[in-house]
Every structure is written in structure tokens, then in C-alpha cells.
Amino acid sequence: MKYYIISGETSGDLHGSNLIRALKSKDPDAQFRGWGGDQMEEAGATLVRHIKETAFMGFLEVLLNVRKIAGNIRQCKEDIEAYQPDALIFIDYSGFNLRIAQWAKPKGFNTHYYISPQLWASRANRIEKIKKYIDHMYVILPFEQAFYASHGFEVNYVGHPLLDAIQRMKTVTKEQFLSSHDLLPDKQIIALLPGSRKQEIQKVLPVMLSVASSFPEYQFVIAGAPNIDAEFYRSFFSTTPGTIIHNDTYSLLSQAYAALVTSGTATLETALFKVPQVVCYKGSWFSYQIAKRLITLDYISLVNLIMDKEVVKELIQKDLTGQNIESELKKILSGPERELQKTAYNLLEQRLGSSGASERAAGLIIENS
Numbered sequence: 001m002k003y004y005i006i007s008g009e010t011s012g013d014l015h016g017s018n019l020i021r022a023l024k025s026k027d028p029d030a031q032f033r034g035w036g037g038d039q040m041e042e043a044g045a046t047l048v049r050h051i052k053e054t055a056f057m058g059f060l061e062v063l064l065n066v067r068k069i070a071g072n073i074r075q076c077k078e079d080i081e082a083y084q085p086d087a088l089i090f091i092d093y094s095g096f097n098l099r100i101a102q103w104a105k106p107k108g109f110n111t112h113y114y115i116s117p118q119l120w121a122s123r124a125n126r127i128e129k130i131k132k133y134i135d136h137m138y139v140i141l142p143f144e145q146a147f148y149a150s151h152g153f154e155v156n157y158v159g160h161p162l163l164d165a166i167q168r169m170k171t172v173t174k175e176q177f178l179s180s181h182d183l184l185p186d187k188q189i190i191a192l193l194p195g196s197r198k199q200e201i202q203k204v205l206p207v208m209l210s211v212a213s214s215f216p217e218y219q220f221v222i223a224g225a226p227n228i229d230a231e232f233y234r235s236f237f238s239t240t241p242g243t244i245i246h247n248d249t250y251s252l253l254s255q256a257y258a259a260l261v262t263s264g265t266a267t268l269e270t271a272l273f274k275v276p277q278v279v280c281y282k283g284s285w286f287s288y289q290i291a292k293r294l295i296t297l298d299y300i301s302l303v304n305l306i307m308d309k310e311v312v313k314e315l316i317q318k319d320l321t322g323q324n325i326e327s328e329l330k331k332i333l334s335g336p337e338r339e340l341q342k343t344a345y346n347l348l349e350q351r352l353g354s355s356g357a358s359e360r361a362a363g364l365i366i367e368n369s
Helices: 010-026 038-043 058-064 066-083 094-107 124-133 144-150 161-168 174-180 198-209 230-234 249-255 265-272 285-294 302-307 322-333 336-352 357-367
Strands: 002-006 031-036 046-050 087-091 111-114 136-139 188-193 218-224 243-246 256-262 277-281 313-316
Touching (some): 002 010, 002 094, 010 038, 038 046, 046 066, 066 094, 094 111, 094 124, 111 357, 161 265, 161 336, 174 249, 188 198, 188 249, 188 265, 198 230, 198 277, 218 249, 230 243, 243 249, 249 256, 256 265, 256 322, 265 277, 265 336, 277 322, 302 336, 313 322, 322 336
Parallel strands (some): 002 031, 031 046, 111 136, 188 218, 188 256, 256 277
């Protein structure tokens, strides 16, 4: 069969690549085309657009790039029509994907959504669009199935694909990791995960780096997004030097003692590696003012949302200061709060269920196409 997959961010690229591999194992003659990143391309997809050209963060950034986004949507529609896929698969990236779905469904394309938009966080009225334009939905969080059921839409819970991704990672010893990245063997690592888009990195990374001088006994290491070059990160090193590691975030987390993490999938990845963390988020003033009026949740991190309580500290917008980061980081470097987080992580992993999400989703996509 012919598959067309659309993802617009780094996490979607990761999950899209694992889905492609799972589809290949069940459908050896499969062909793949779509929008994604290096990982989807390596897995076998022909890319139309790379995620570095499609990732926009926040309401203001979308508004400023509205003409470019409109052009991307037009190109995507034309490309789908020319390719004529048997299955059109959306991965998160709801602002873009729901517009494509609204166009594609009336034209007879078989629409699948893998990794649901976070309707439970804001704008739940979008579920009517989902029900109208999506044939099959595959959700990855344990509470999403009940959420959709309460709105009269049957979905498939397949489990979280991060369990698969982490299970597949190539393991290296601590000595190999430190040596390959020229890191110091006598200092524990504090990992900095400032996001995958330039807009969020510009807001968050300088504040993260500002506390490095208060922790001279640790080395601060940045997880570089694959779509952003090292020079961009180095532009923030004027007062505080740092180390950047590209395309090896899981190895970094496997060796990290603690982490400062921008909200999103990275908070869950960090938790699954059992690394105590402080969640950091800051958007533009305009985007934040809109978001806080739309989002009705008590938390922004997946860790806290899944556990339905504050497991990790969230420093959001005006609370994201060097002083607050320093205070919260000290708490998780030693003492009871460090152990409380790690204990909660074990319960979190149990709630996510077993691995195999990619294979389950692939089987259902083939069955429903």
C-alpha cells in the first residue's frame, strides 16, 4: 500500500519513523511519502518538506508566518492528490493536520490520526471536526480513550510509542558516552532540553544557562535538536560556555543526573529515563495571554497530567527565572524530593502500559485501510 504521513515536529518525526518500520514489517511492499524529518527519511519515507521548515510555536509565531503556512497547506494538498495514498496518516501537529483532514476526507481519502491532538487541554470543540473528518484515531495516553468516549467517538488506545523508542535505543557505556562527546568524567551531568524550535529555545535556554555558574561541580549539556545547527546554540554562550550534543538525546538522558526540560514530549522522555527534572516554559507575551485563556488544565507537563498531580515542578512564564530554577534544581540534586520524583516515575511507567504501540498502530492502520 501507499502511505502518506504528516508530522511537523521532532517528536512526530521520531514516532513517524517507528511507525514506518512497523508498517514495513507487516507490509513489505509499502511505499511512504510525507512531511517529517531525518528519522522518517532514514526509515524510508520520501520527504516533501522537512520539519525545520514547518515548525512554528505559539499564536503570534503562527500569525507572523500565516502566508508561509498557507503555502505549505496548498502544497501538501496538491502533493497528496498527485500521490493518491491508500492511507493518509496524521501525527499530532493539529493546526496543520486538521486543515488537511477537512480537505482530504470529502475527497475520499482514508484518514488516520496517530497521536491525538491535545483536545483535552484546550478547544475541546475541535472534537466535532475530528469526528467528521477522521476515520480512525489511535491514542497514546491512558485517559484519552475515556475522553473521546465521553464525546461519542470510539478510538483505539495503542499505548505510548516512547516505550518502543527507548527500548530500541543503542546502549553505550558511560565511559564511551563521555569520551565520544569530550565530557568530564569527574562531574555529573545536568541535561538541558530547551525544545526543538528556535522560538522556544530563544526564550528558555538563556535562563537555563544562567544558573550554570551556581553549580560548578556539575557540567551542563544541551540536547541539540536535529533541525537546528550548533551555531544557533553557541550564540547563547557569551557568558556561560556549554556543550551541545546533537542527535543523541536518549544517550544523554541515560547518563544525566538531573535535567531542565521545556514542556512537551521531552518531559515524559526524561521521566522514563528516571531523571529528576524541573520543567521550564516561556512563550511570547501575546501567545501566553491567549493560551492561558484557552487551556483549562492544572498542569502543562505530560508527567503531571498523566499522574494527575504535581510530580515535577513547573516554572511557567514569569516564574521562569534564574533564581527559581536554581532553587528547584537544588531540591532534586539531593534530598527527599529527588527520591519522590523517581518513585513517581515508576508508577508513571506502569500507567503507560506495555511497549508495542508502533506495531499495534501499524496493524490497525493496515486493517482499516
